[in-house]
Amino acid sequence: MKPQHDNTADKKEQVIEMFNSISGKYDLLNGMLSLGVDKYWRYRVVRLVKKKKPETILDVATGTGDLAIAMLKTGANTIVGVDISVNMLQVAKKKLSATPQSSVTLQLADGEKLPFEDASFDVVTIVFGVRNFDNRLAGLKEMHRVLNPGGTLIVLEFSMPRNPFIGLPYKFYFFKVLPWIGKMVSKNSYAYIYLPQSVEEFPKAEVFAQELLDAGFSQVNKQSLTFGLVDMYEAKK
Numbered sequence: 001m002k003p004q005h006d007n008t009a010d011k012k013e014q015v016i017e018m019f020n021s022i023s024g025k026y027d028l029l030n031g032m033l034s035l036g037v038d039k040y041w042r043y044r045v046v047r048l049v050k051k052k053k054p055e056t057i058l059d060v061a062t063g064t065g066d067l068a069i070a071m072l073k074t075g076a077n078t079i080v081g082v083d084i085s086v087n088m089l090q091v092a093k094k095k096l097s098a099t100p101q102s103s104v105t106l107q108l109a110d111g112e113k114l115p116f117e118d119a120s121f122d123v124v125t126i127v128f129g130v131r132n133f134d135n136r137l138a139g140l141k142e143m144h145r146v147l148n149p150g151g152t153l154i155v156l157e158f159s160m161p162r163n164p165f166i167g168l169p170y171k172f173y174f175f176k177v178l179p180w181i182g183k184m185v186s187k188n189s190y191a192y193i194y195l196p197q198s199v200e201e202f203p204k205a206e207v208f209a210q211e212l213l214d215a216g217f218s219q220v221n222k223q224s225l226t227f228g229l230v231d232m233y234e235a236k237k
């Protein structure tokens with residue numbers, strides 16, 4: 001694994017290798033590096049999803065499954081979590097085995113090429129996943145395709161805070177401290193360098209909102225959470 005993002009290498013292969021390698025420490029590091037706030041961010045997604053009263057939910061890039069499992073609270077009768085990393089899904093499956101009767105199923109699949117029929121879900125969610133796509137527009141179009149007419153896509157993604165009083169110390173933490181802790185705990189020297197790099201490379205909110213419209217969504221709303229550290233987008237099909 002190279003210590004910098006290599007544009008010439010296949011990004012998808014790098015992403016799969018990276019998440020397979022850190023899967024065992026992913027939850028621990030999430031909690032440590034966000035001081036537990038990641039749970040609040042997922043709770044905000046679940047709260048918004050619940051308002052839609054969905055029967056069917058697809059969670060793309062479900063990772064270790066926390067959001068898919070938390071979405072049991074929405075009362076949906078079908079919740080499908082897909083991810084491209086077999087090891088991340090393995091961790092999710094272990095958690096799910098504690099709730100065997102649940103309506104959550106997990107599947108190995110690429111969010112840019114979803115193995116579902118058109119118009120299959122009321123809500124699609126993707127939390128900290130879209131930034132990792134190789135071809136983001138293709139992924140957004142796929143999520144649009146599998147949504148029912150009138151359905152909602154909810155995207156949660158990191159952002160760089162615009163307020164300099166928050167932004168400057170946060171940048172120091174994000175680019176200097178976080179990669180060091182990440183490397184110590186995960187033993188992967190690349191993954192937690194890639195994280196701030198990929199957040200910095202992710203388009204600004206206005207540009208991403210336009211990409212959602214380009215992918216076919218008709219209406220896009222955005223909320224900033226936690227001083228602009230994270231943006232939550234809601235897009236209507």
Ligand SMILES: C[S@@+](CC[C@H](N)C(=O)[O-])C[C@H]1O[C@@H](n2cnc3c(N)ncnc32)[C@H](O)[C@@H]1O
Binds near residue numbers: 019
């Ligand atoms: C930062 S983790 C987020 C996991 C989870 N959503 C969460 O909130 O903790 C990103 C996940 O995206 C997955 N991923 C990356 N590219 C993907 C793709 N093209 N299709 C499906 N999953 C993908 C990775 O394997 C990884 O599990």
